[in-house]
Amino acid sequence: xxxxxxxxxxxxxxxxxxxxxxxxxxxxxxxxxxxxxxxxxxxxxxxxxxxxxxxxxxxxxxxxxxxxxxxxxxxxxxxxxxxxxxxxxxxxxxxxxxxxxxxxxxxxxxxxxxxxxxxxxxxxxxxxxxxxxxxxxxxxxxxxxxxxxxxxxxxxxxxxxxxxxxxxxxxxxxxxxxxxxxxxxxxxxxxxxxxxxxxxxxxxxxxxxxxxxxxxxxxxxxxxxxxxxxxxxxxxxxxxxxxxxxxxxxxxxxxxxxxxxxxxxxxxxxxxxxxxxxxxxxx
Amino acid sequence: xxxxxxxxxxxxxxxxxxxxxxxxxxxxxxxxxxxxxxxxxxxxxxxxxxxxxxxxxxxxxxxxxxxxxxxxxxxxxxxxxxxxxxxxxxxxxxxxxxxxxxxxxxxxxxxxxxxxxxxxxxxxxxxxxxxxxxxxxxxxxxxxxxxxxxxxxxxxxxxxxxxxxxxxxxxxxxxxxxxxxxxxxxxxxxxxxxxxxxxxxxxxxxxxxxxxxxxxxxxxxxxxxxxxxxxxxxxxxxxxxxxxxxxxxxxxxxx
Ligand SMILES: Nc1ncnc2c1ncn2[C@@H]1O[C@H](COP(=O)(O)OP(=O)(O)OP(=O)(O)O)[C@@H](O)[C@H]1O
Ligand SMILES: [Mg+2]
Numbered sequence: 001x002x003x004x005x006x007x008x009x010x011x012x013x014x015x016x017x018x019x020x021x022x023x024x025x026x027x028x029x030x031x032x033x034x035x036x037x038x039x040x041x042x043x044x045x046x047x048x049x050x051x052x053x054x055x056x057x058x059x060x061x062x063x064x065x066x067x068x069x070x071x072x073x074x075x076x077x078x079x080x081x082x083x084x085x086x087x088x089x090x091x092x093x094x095x096x097x098x099x100x101x102x103x104x105x106x107x108x109x110x111x112x113x114x115x116x117x118x119x120x121x122x123x124x125x126x127x128x129x130x131x132x133x134x135x136x137x138x139x140x141x142x143x144x145x146x147x148x149x150x151x152x153x154x155x156x157x158x159x160x161x162x163x164x165x166x167x168x169x170x171x172x173x174x175x176x177x178x179x180x181x182x183x184x185x186x187x188x189x190x191x192x193x194x195x196x197x198x199x200x201x202x203x204x205x206x207x208x209x210x211x212x213x214x215x216x217x218x219x220x221x222x223x224x225x226x227x228x229x230x231x232x233x234x235x236x237x238x239x240x241x242x243x244x245x246x247x248x249x250x251x252x253x254x255x256x257x258x259x260x261x262x263x264x265x266x267x268x269x270x271x272x273x274x275x276x277x278x279x280x281x282x283x
Numbered sequence: 284x285x286x287x288x289x290x291x292x293x294x295x296x297x298x299x300x301x302x303x304x305x306x307x308x309x310x311x312x313x314x315x316x317x318x319x320x321x322x323x324x325x326x327x328x329x330x331x332x333x334x335x336x337x338x339x340x341x342x343x344x345x346x347x348x349x350x351x352x353x354x355x356x357x358x359x360x361x362x363x364x365x366x367x368x369x370x371x372x373x374x375x376x377x378x379x380x381x382x383x384x385x386x387x388x389x390x391x392x393x394x395x396x397x398x399x400x401x402x403x404x405x406x407x408x409x410x411x412x413x414x415x416x417x418x419x420x421x422x423x424x425x426x427x428x429x430x431x432x433x434x435x436x437x438x439x440x441x442x443x444x445x446x447x448x449x450x451x452x453x454x455x456x457x458x459x460x461x462x463x464x465x466x467x468x469x470x471x472x473x474x475x476x477x478x479x480x481x482x483x484x485x486x487x488x489x490x491x492x493x494x495x496x497x498x499x500x501x502x503x504x505x506x507x508x509x510x511x512x513x514x515x516x517x518x519x520x521x522x523x524x525x526x527x528x529x530x531x532x533x534x535x536x537x538x
Contacts, residue, residue, distance in 0.1 A: 053496050081498035089496045096489035099497075100435035100442075103286070103414055110508040112497035115427075117506050124508070145442060159497060 003028035004167055004198045005052065010066035011222075012047060012056055021047040023222040025066070029167075029198055036213030036230070037202040040243025043219040045202035046092075049171040052200065053089040054080045071166045085116065088160035090170040094152035094177070097159070098144045105136055108144045109159045116163065130158040134188050150181025154188050167198040175204060186212070210234060210247045210267035218242060231264040231271075287437045289344070289405075290412050296516055297339035297406065302416040303423065304517040305407050308335075311524040313403040316396060318531040322388070325395040332402035341409040345402055352401075356394050363390035413437050419511065427505055431494075443483065450479060 005028065012022040022044045029035045037045050050056045054075040057064040068075040071086040091097050102108040109130055113123045131140050134154045139147055147155060153173055160168065170189065174182035186208060192199055193212075203209050209216060209230065216233040218226040220242045226233045234246045246254075246265075249272040253265045258275050266272040292298075297305070312332055316325035336342040364374070367386030374384045407416075414434050421430040454474065494500075 050492070055492055055495060059492055059495055079500065080495045081501040084496050084498045091489060091493055093486075093489060096486045097493040099431070099494065100439045100490070101414070101431050102434075103412075103438075107508060114505050114507055115498040115501045117501070117503040119506060120508065120510060123506070127508075145438070156493075163498065 001030050004031045004033070004071060005029040005200065006067070006069040007048075007051075008067045008069075010048075010051060010064070010068060012051060012062055012064045014047075014060060014062040017062065020222050021062075022051065025219075025222070025224050027217055027224060027227045029200060031166075031198055032193075032196050033214045034193060034199045034201070034212055036209035036216045037200060037219060038204070038206060038209055038216060038233075038244055039202075039219035039225075042221075043243070044222040045219055046171050047222075048219070049089055049169045049200070049202055051075065052167070052169045053087050054078065054083045055089070081115070084112065084163050084165065086165055086167065088163060088165040088168045090153070090157050090160055090168065090173050092172045092175055094149055094156055097156040098152065100145075103143060104141050105144055105147070105155055106131065106140045108155060109162050112159055112163050126162045126164070130162045133161070133191055134158045148181060149177045150184035153177060153181065153185050157185070157188050157192075161192070165197070167200070168192055170199070170201040170203075172202050172204060174208075206234065206244065207247045207249075207268075210250075218244070229264075230267045231260065234267045235263075235265040286413070287440060288413050289408050291341045291344065291409050293340050293410070295339040295410070296514070297335055298410045299512075299514045299516075300410075300520065301511060301513050301517055302407075302411050302419040304513075304520055305411055306416070308520055308524050309403045309407040311528050312406075313400055315527055315531045316399055318528075318535050320535070322392050322395060324531070325392065325399055329395055329399040329402060332399060332406055335406045336402060336409070339406070339410050341405070344409055345405050348401055348405075349398060352397070356397075359393060360387065360390045363387070363393070418507065418509070421505070422507065422511060427499075431499070443479070446482075447479060 007025055007027050010022050010025040011020055013020045025044070025048065027035075037048065039045055047056060050060070051064075051068050052070055052075070054068075056062065057076065058080050064076070070083070073083060073086055075083060099108060099111050102111060106127055109127045110123050113126060118126075131137055134157060136151065136155060136158060139151060144152065144155060157168075157170075157173070173189075174185045177185060182205075189199065189201065189212070201209070201213070213230055215228060216226070216230050217224060218233050225242050226236065234250045236242075239246050245251075247267050249269055250265045250267050253259070253272055253275070258272065258279065259265060260275065266275050300308075312328045316328050333342065336345060363386040364382040365380060365386065367383065367389050369385045369389070370383035372384040374382045374387055376382065414437070417425075417430045417434045421427055
């Protein structure tokens with residue numbers, strides 16, 4: 001299968017950065033795959049997300065080496081607005097993603113579509129579709145700033161999705177939300193998966209990543225420390241040295257030495273429970 | 284959500300006019316009296332503006348503005364009435380204070396002009412959403428970036444003000460004095476401004492990125508979600524205001 005996203009030996013240093021924010025990063029993401037990106041603060045997760053949509057190097061003019069190819073397009077050879085039709089990016093803070101120039105949620109979602117110059121009937125068709133998909137019907141006429149954090153972030157996702165990208169990157173989209181809001185956003189992300197999109201999501205909540213991601217990219221100091229299935233990455237012994245904590249179920253399983261046949265530890269609740277049931281049947 | 288706007292939502296044919304026609308109407312009624320230069324033309328334009336405001340059912344809004352300027356106007360009458368350079372003919376005297384016709388007439392002209400400027404602007408301001416006006420201008424070639432800045436400032440400033448009061452409350456609840464003598468208040472405002480300025484600087488960069496990924500930098504011609512509705516009154520109004528302007532210029536040149 002042809003990869004949907006190809007990152008080849010990507011290094012990047014911000015103009016005013018002392019160290020490289022990204023240092024020789026290579027990985028691939030396949031169509032329809034969900035790649036979780038984890039790593040401690042300053043590991044380079046946000047920089048990586050920005051590189052996927054071309055903000056690095058078109059918005060931040062630092063020093064970039066290597067290549068990013070998303071949906072067949074080399075990000076260096078095009079513009080951020082052209083790329084927006086192929087790769088989307090949802091940011092951390094729902095508040096700063098509100099344009100501030102639009103008076104209703106409906107108009108806010110239409111913003112990007114006006115910019116790419118779609119005809120009016122196509123704009124309304126897509127906005128209606130996004131409003132329904134992300135459960136924003138009851139707030140469609142509200143002012144964007146009046147929404148709850150979770151609603152605002154869903155609106156941000158809807159605004160990006162309205163551009164119909166094939167790939168969506170999300171940079172810790174729930175880190176500023178309360179549990180209710182973050183549950184809403186995870187539901188929205190599940191909706192993206194059902195649409196067959198390729199999803200790349202930076203996220204601190206390892207339990208969520210363990211549950212949703214097909215593979216996990218573990219970053220540390222701008223380098224790729226691991227890129228594999230969640231149970232392989234989270235079963236590593238040196239996770240804490242790399243600045244992340246494994247899912248709680250995984251830590252418990254490690255204490256109990258509860259392993260799958262392939263030697264990896266369970267990473268989700270269901271996983272752990274199934275293994276426990278199995279082992280009690282056997283003994 | 285507050286935005287900076289005096290717009291009053293009503294149904295009227297003035298509200299239904301497109302913003303650019305209204306801008307044209309307001310501008311003409313505002314400058315015609317200056318072109319012609321006499322009291323009569325000012326009275327006519329003021330009359331038209333007041334009529335438009337009452338058709339739009341927003342005329343009560345301007346009374347308070349006019350009432351607030353009363354002191355200014357009285358002062359104007361007293362000073363011009365007594366000391367206007369062209370004063371010749373005595374109108375009346377209050378004891379030793381002599382008022383002259385020329386000065387009073389000039390004060391009347393200034394007052395009417397002032398009223399006319401206010402009421403003409405209010406025809407536009409009270410009946411038009413700022414965002415609609417901006418969008419209409421962008422349709423006619425105003426740069427979308429400038430349009431964006433204008434539109435977002437109207438919403439983001441009230442937002443920053445409310446953030447300020449949130450931060451103030453937070454500082455006050457930690458025992459900081461935010462009221463009282465100027466020095467005390469200055470001391471309170473500095474630590475207040477730091478997080479505000481920092482957070483809005485960071486927010487500005489993030490918002491700029493968020494705009495870029497929504498194709499704000501696209502070079503192609505923009506389209507618009509809302510259709511611009513040009514009411515059937517728009518054309519006659521534009522023709523009439525243009526004729527009024529031409530007439531005013533002719534009057535000025537010939538007389
Ligand atoms: N705009 C910028 N200008 C200069 N340096 C930056 C900028 N943004 C990030 N950096 C630096 O690049 C490195 C990687 O930062 P990045 O924000 O990508 O990490 P992150 O994994 O997203 O961290 P976090 O979990 O805190 O969001 C850090 O050393 C950071 O200081
Ligand atoms: Mg980050």
